[in-house]
Amino acid sequence: IAGITQAPTSQILAAGRRMTLRCTQDMRHNAMYWYRQDLGLGLRLIHYSNTAGTTGKGEVPDGYSVSRANTDDFPLTLASAVPSQTSVYFCASSALGLAREQFFGPGTRLTVL
Amino acid sequence: GESVGLHLPTLSVQEGDNSIINCAYSNSASDYFIWYKQESGKGPQFIIDIRSNMDKRQGQRVTVLLNKTVKHLSLQIAATQPGDSAVYFCAENMGSSYKLIFGSGTRLLVRP
Numbered sequence: 001i002a003g004i005t006q007a008p009t010s011q012i013l014a015a016g017r018r019m020t021l022r023c024t025q026d027m028r029h030n031a032m033y034w035y036r037q038d039l040g041l042g043l044r045l046i047h048y049s050n051t052a053g054t055t056g057k058g059e060v061p062d063g064y065s066v067s068r069a070n071t072d073d074f075p076l077t078l079a080s081a082v083p084s085q086t087s088v089y090f091c092a093s094s095a096l097g098l099a100r101e102q103f104f105g106p107g108t109r110l111t112v113l
Numbered sequence: 114g115e116s117v118g119l120h121l122p123t124l125s126v127q128e129g130d131n132s133i134i135n136c137a138y139s140n141s142a143s144d145y146f147i148w149y150k151q152e153s154g155k156g157p158q159f160i161i162d163i164r165s166n167m168d169k170r171q172g173q174r175v176t177v178l179l180n181k182t183v184k185h186l187s188l189q190i191a192a193t194q195p196g197d198s199a200v201y202f203c204a205e206n207m208g209s210s211y212k213l214i215f216g217s218g219t220r221l222l223v224r225p
Contacts, residue, residue: 004156031211042202042215043157050211058212090156099213100145100206104156 003027004105006091012111013081021076021108023091029103030096032074033058034066036087037107043090049074050096081112125222132190134219136203139184144208146179148188151218152199160188160201190221198223 007022025032030051035043035058045058049068063085065077074093078085088109092102126132138146144165149157163170163177163186170177176189186203200218 033211042217043213044215045212048211056211092156097208099211100147100162100204100208101159102157102213104158106154107156 004091004093004103006089006105006108008108009106010109010111012113013078015082015112016080019078019081019110021078021089021091021110023074023076023105024072025074025091025093025103025105026072027093027103028071029093030071031094031099032068033092033094033102034064034074034076035090035092036060036085037090038087046076046089081110083112086110086112122218123220123222125224126193127224128193128195130193132188132193132197132221134188134190134201134203134221136186136188136216136219137184138186138203138205140205140214141181141184142207143205143214145206146177146186147204147206147213148175148177148186149202149204149215150197150199151202157202193221193223195223195225197221 004025033048034046037043044060046064047066049055052071088107090107091105094102145162147162148160151157161172174191178187200220202218203216204213
Protein backbone atom coordinates (compact mmCIF):
# COMPACT_ATOMS: atom_id res chain seq x y z
CA ILE A 1 0.00 0.00 0.00
CA ALA A 2 1.26 3.46 -0.86
CA GLY A 3 -0.71 6.41 0.46
CA ILE A 4 -4.44 6.06 1.00
CA THR A 5 -6.72 3.35 -0.28
CA GLN A 6 -10.49 3.41 -0.28
CA ALA A 7 -13.01 0.65 -0.84
CA PRO A 8 -15.23 0.07 -2.62
CA THR A 9 -14.47 2.11 -5.72
CA SER A 10 -18.16 2.50 -6.38
CA GLN A 11 -21.40 1.18 -4.96
CA ILE A 12 -25.10 1.33 -5.73
CA LEU A 13 -27.15 1.04 -2.60
CA ALA A 14 -30.86 0.81 -1.85
CA ALA A 15 -32.24 3.48 0.45
CA GLY A 16 -32.44 2.33 4.03
CA ARG A 17 -29.46 0.00 3.78
CA ARG A 18 -26.40 0.26 5.96
CA MET A 19 -23.05 0.87 4.29
CA THR A 20 -19.47 1.21 5.47
CA LEU A 21 -16.86 2.92 3.34
CA ARG A 22 -13.35 1.83 4.14
CA CYS A 23 -10.23 3.93 4.27
CA THR A 24 -6.68 2.86 5.08
CA GLN A 25 -3.46 4.87 5.06
CA ASP A 26 0.11 3.71 5.44
CA MET A 27 1.79 7.06 6.07
CA ARG A 28 1.35 6.91 9.85
CA HIS A 29 -0.52 10.18 9.74
CA ASN A 30 -2.25 11.13 12.95
CA ALA A 31 -5.13 13.01 11.35
CA MET A 32 -7.74 11.59 8.99
CA TYR A 33 -10.78 13.10 7.33
CA TRP A 34 -13.89 12.19 5.37
CA TYR A 35 -15.31 14.53 2.74
CA ARG A 36 -18.16 14.36 0.32
CA GLN A 37 -18.04 16.00 -3.09
CA ASP A 38 -21.23 16.68 -4.94
CA LEU A 39 -21.33 17.43 -8.66
CA GLY A 40 -19.89 20.83 -9.44
CA LEU A 41 -19.16 21.61 -5.83
CA GLY A 42 -16.16 21.64 -3.59
CA LEU A 43 -15.48 19.23 -0.78
CA ARG A 44 -17.39 19.32 2.47
CA LEU A 45 -16.00 17.81 5.63
CA ILE A 46 -18.15 15.09 7.21
CA HIS A 47 -16.03 13.87 10.13
CA TYR A 48 -12.41 14.00 11.16
CA SER A 49 -10.04 12.38 13.61
CA ASN A 50 -6.95 14.03 14.99
CA THR A 51 -5.57 10.84 16.46
CA ALA A 52 -6.55 7.25 17.09
CA GLY A 53 -9.38 7.02 19.58
CA THR A 54 -10.79 10.51 18.91
CA THR A 55 -13.23 11.78 16.33
CA GLY A 56 -15.04 15.02 15.63
CA LYS A 57 -17.87 16.38 13.53
CA GLY A 58 -17.30 18.39 10.43
CA GLU A 59 -19.60 20.55 8.38
CA VAL A 60 -22.12 17.86 7.32
CA PRO A 61 -22.05 15.01 9.88
CA ASP A 62 -25.72 14.07 10.01
CA GLY A 63 -26.44 10.53 8.84
CA TYR A 64 -22.80 9.47 9.11
CA SER A 65 -20.63 7.96 11.82
CA VAL A 66 -16.94 7.17 12.06
CA SER A 67 -14.56 5.28 14.28
CA ARG A 68 -10.79 5.39 14.70
CA ALA A 69 -9.66 2.23 16.43
CA ASN A 70 -6.09 2.54 15.16
CA THR A 71 -3.86 4.95 13.26
CA ASP A 72 -4.30 3.39 9.84
CA ASP A 73 -8.05 2.86 9.45
CA PHE A 74 -10.92 5.32 9.41
CA PRO A 75 -14.21 3.76 8.25
CA LEU A 76 -17.28 5.85 7.47
CA THR A 77 -20.69 4.31 8.11
CA LEU A 78 -24.05 5.31 6.74
CA ALA A 79 -26.52 3.72 9.15
CA SER A 80 -29.56 4.06 6.88
CA ALA A 81 -28.70 5.48 3.49
CA VAL A 82 -30.87 8.13 1.84
CA PRO A 83 -30.77 9.39 -1.77
CA SER A 84 -29.30 12.74 -0.67
CA GLN A 85 -26.18 10.83 0.37
CA THR A 86 -25.46 10.07 -3.27
CA SER A 87 -22.02 11.58 -3.72
CA VAL A 88 -18.34 10.90 -4.15
CA TYR A 89 -16.65 10.30 -0.83
CA PHE A 90 -13.00 11.08 -0.26
CA CYS A 91 -10.86 10.04 2.64
CA ALA A 92 -7.78 12.08 3.45
CA SER A 93 -4.98 12.15 5.97
CA SER A 94 -2.38 14.60 7.19
CA ALA A 95 0.41 14.85 9.67
CA LEU A 96 -0.79 16.36 12.92
CA GLY A 97 -0.69 20.13 12.71
CA LEU A 98 -0.45 20.08 8.92
CA ALA A 99 -4.12 20.02 7.99
CA ARG A 100 -3.37 22.34 5.09
CA GLU A 101 -1.49 19.55 3.32
CA GLN A 102 -3.87 16.64 3.12
CA PHE A 103 -3.34 13.49 1.11
CA PHE A 104 -6.49 12.20 -0.53
CA GLY A 105 -7.60 8.75 -1.53
CA PRO A 106 -9.10 7.94 -4.94
CA GLY A 107 -12.67 8.25 -3.73
CA THR A 108 -15.77 6.07 -3.51
CA ARG A 109 -18.68 6.87 -5.79
CA LEU A 110 -21.88 6.05 -3.92
CA THR A 111 -25.34 6.05 -5.45
CA VAL A 112 -28.35 5.64 -3.19
CA LEU A 113 -31.56 4.71 -4.95
CA GLY B 114 -19.06 33.67 7.86
CA GLU B 115 -16.14 31.86 6.39
CA SER B 116 -16.16 31.29 2.66
CA VAL B 117 -13.80 30.71 -0.18
CA GLY B 118 -14.98 31.27 -3.72
CA LEU B 119 -13.75 31.47 -7.28
CA HIS B 120 -14.33 34.04 -10.02
CA LEU B 121 -14.26 31.76 -13.07
CA PRO B 122 -15.77 28.30 -13.25
CA THR B 123 -13.92 27.33 -16.48
CA LEU B 124 -10.68 28.57 -17.95
CA SER B 125 -9.48 27.52 -21.42
CA VAL B 126 -5.86 28.18 -22.37
CA GLN B 127 -3.56 27.30 -25.22
CA GLU B 128 -0.82 24.82 -24.47
CA GLY B 129 2.35 26.73 -23.67
CA ASP B 130 0.57 29.83 -22.44
CA ASN B 131 0.46 30.91 -18.83
CA SER B 132 -2.68 30.28 -16.78
CA ILE B 133 -4.05 32.37 -13.96
CA ILE B 134 -6.72 30.96 -11.69
CA ASN B 135 -8.33 33.33 -9.21
CA CYS B 136 -10.00 32.95 -5.87
CA ALA B 137 -11.66 35.30 -3.40
CA TYR B 138 -11.78 34.63 0.31
CA SER B 139 -13.59 36.28 3.16
CA ASN B 140 -11.91 35.06 6.35
CA SER B 141 -9.02 37.39 7.11
CA ALA B 142 -8.08 35.26 10.12
CA SER B 143 -6.91 32.32 8.01
CA ASP B 144 -3.25 31.46 8.45
CA TYR B 145 -2.74 29.59 5.21
CA PHE B 146 -4.17 29.64 1.73
CA ILE B 147 -3.78 26.53 -0.34
CA TRP B 148 -4.24 25.30 -3.87
CA TYR B 149 -5.31 21.76 -4.73
CA LYS B 150 -5.51 20.11 -8.13
CA GLN B 151 -8.08 17.44 -8.91
CA GLU B 152 -7.75 15.41 -12.08
CA SER B 153 -10.75 13.61 -13.45
CA GLY B 154 -11.63 10.55 -11.40
CA LYS B 155 -9.00 11.22 -8.75
CA GLY B 156 -8.77 12.76 -5.35
CA PRO B 157 -7.46 16.30 -4.85
CA GLN B 158 -3.72 16.77 -4.72
CA PHE B 159 -1.89 19.47 -2.77
CA ILE B 160 -0.03 21.88 -5.04
CA ILE B 161 1.23 24.79 -2.99
CA ASP B 162 0.34 26.90 -0.01
CA ILE B 163 1.12 30.37 1.18
CA ARG B 164 1.20 31.74 4.67
CA SER B 165 -0.89 34.80 5.38
CA ASN B 166 2.18 36.94 6.14
CA MET B 167 3.55 36.40 2.63
CA ASP B 168 2.38 37.83 -0.68
CA LYS B 169 4.12 35.52 -3.11
CA ARG B 170 5.43 32.00 -3.16
CA GLN B 171 6.90 30.07 -6.05
CA GLY B 172 7.02 26.38 -6.76
CA GLN B 173 7.86 24.35 -9.78
CA ARG B 174 6.06 26.16 -12.65
CA VAL B 175 3.51 27.53 -10.20
CA THR B 176 3.31 30.80 -8.32
CA VAL B 177 0.74 31.73 -5.74
CA LEU B 178 -0.03 35.38 -5.06
CA LEU B 179 -1.89 36.65 -2.03
CA ASN B 180 -3.42 40.11 -1.89
CA LYS B 181 -4.77 40.60 1.58
CA THR B 182 -6.00 44.10 0.86
CA VAL B 183 -8.66 42.80 -1.52
CA LYS B 184 -8.77 39.26 -0.12
CA HIS B 185 -7.67 37.70 -3.35
CA LEU B 186 -5.61 34.61 -4.09
CA SER B 187 -4.31 33.50 -7.45
CA LEU B 188 -2.46 30.54 -8.90
CA GLN B 189 -0.25 31.13 -11.88
CA ILE B 190 0.87 28.18 -13.96
CA ALA B 191 3.72 28.82 -16.37
CA ALA B 192 3.88 27.16 -19.77
CA THR B 193 0.63 25.27 -19.26
CA GLN B 194 0.74 21.65 -20.33
CA PRO B 195 -2.00 19.13 -21.17
CA GLY B 196 -1.31 17.44 -17.84
CA ASP B 197 -2.39 20.62 -16.10
CA SER B 198 -5.97 20.06 -17.23
CA ALA B 199 -7.92 19.58 -14.01
CA VAL B 200 -10.17 21.31 -11.53
CA TYR B 201 -8.32 23.62 -9.19
CA PHE B 202 -9.58 24.40 -5.71
CA CYS B 203 -8.44 27.08 -3.39
CA ALA B 204 -8.77 26.44 0.29
CA GLU B 205 -7.99 28.16 3.53
CA ASN B 206 -6.86 26.94 6.90
CA MET B 207 -6.21 28.31 10.32
CA GLY B 208 -2.94 26.77 11.41
CA SER B 209 -4.29 25.46 14.68
CA SER B 210 -7.37 23.95 13.06
CA TYR B 211 -8.12 20.65 11.35
CA LYS B 212 -10.40 22.50 8.94
CA LEU B 213 -9.79 23.07 5.28
CA ILE B 214 -12.45 25.29 3.77
CA PHE B 215 -12.67 24.61 0.06
CA GLY B 216 -13.94 26.82 -2.72
CA SER B 217 -16.14 25.42 -5.48
CA GLY B 218 -13.38 24.93 -8.06
CA THR B 219 -12.24 26.19 -11.45
CA ARG B 220 -11.85 23.85 -14.39
CA LEU B 221 -8.71 24.42 -16.45
CA LEU B 222 -8.84 23.15 -20.03
CA VAL B 223 -5.62 23.11 -22.03
CA ARG B 224 -6.05 23.32 -25.80
CA PRO B 225 -3.39 21.53 -27.87
